[in-house]
Amino acid sequence: MPLSFDFRGFWFAAKLIVAVSLGVFLAKNIQYFVFLEGAGPDITAAMKPPALTASLEKSGSGPVTLAFAGDIMLDRGVKKVILREGNGNFGFPFSKIEKRLRSYDLLFANLEGPVSARGKDGGSVYSFRMAEETAEAIKNTGFDILSVANNHIGDWGAEAVFDTLFYLKSAGLKYAGAGLSREEASGTQVLEIKNTRFAFLAFTDISGIYTEKPDEIFVSAADPPEIIKQIQKAKSAADIIIVSFHFGEEYKAVPDERQKYLAYLAVDAGADLVIGHHPHVVQPIEKYKEAHIAYSLGNFIFDQNFSEETMRGMLLEVQVENKKITGVAPKNIVLNKDFQPAIAD
Secondary structure, three states: OOOOOOHHHHHHHHHHHHHHHHHHHHHHHHHHHOOOOOOOOOOHHHHOOOOOOEEEEEOOOOOEEEEEEEEEOOOHHHHHHHHHHOOOOOOHHHOOOHHHHOOOOEEEEEEOOOEOOOOOOOOOOOOOOEOOHHHHHHHHHOOOEEEOOOOOOOOOHHHHHHHHHHHHHHHOOEEEOEEOOHHHHHOOEEEEEOOEEEEEEEEEOOOOOOOOOOOOOEEOEOOHHHHHHHHHHHOOOOOEEEEEEEOOOOOOOOOOHHHHHHHHHHHHHOOOEEEEEOOOOEOOEEEEOOEEEEOOEEEEEOOOOOOOHHHEEEEEEEEEEOOEEEEEEEEEEEEOOOOOEEEOO
């Protein structure tokens, strides 16, 4: 008797297996796909570790001028001023210094918190969450790359961190220190300016969501072996290596031993410049070996008007010629009553 085959049963079973598998996959990954639907830029590249190739190129020749700012936070009191005095324009806090910021070949700062309307407040006494207009305002002011490795990026959970990466990428901003994998979070962003390649790495030494959690975001921890590994890896792809640390004690005017240890470790591994933030006040600049260390640039835009020190900061200008740092020039800044920074000199 010839054997028969039930094709209808076979196709039903096959479709059932596919449906169940897809359901399991989406259940595990749904928070990562929520912004991939509809209009908006494709952010699938943000889900992969950054390649050690230049992701931003600015042509030209001659010396390169970089600038580094401290903490930017456009929530809480700053947001109230934006809505009241700036008619809701999130570029308002930058207006006193905007012309100078746009003059640099490359501009960097620390973004102190997520850019999102979603997530769940983690319950911190100080919990920040910035409006989505923040990313465009920062980009339009002249910034090119931000550190997102800090203790406030996770204030509203992984969902808000994911939104932050989406909005930064949508605005054309590069970021370092967070990602959808451990490798991406601790990986290097390489930006090429006038034929010089700059590698950026960012780490936080302050408590935050920098350990692995199921289906969540990674934020890069200041783990010494990982710091050395990533710097040595970046040396083959860049001319100048810049390492950002969120470290130190708040409101302390001098670096502590842990800051010095991490900064020296980075330089010994091959970093040419170390940039620090978190204390909310300016700390000294030091030259160690052939590298420069700025332990804390203080606040750039923040609403900490309870002291003169927290209403001041530093804008660090760095000159590069022939693929070498030839000098640094600290510029003192002061924030006015509307939390707008301006050069103090």
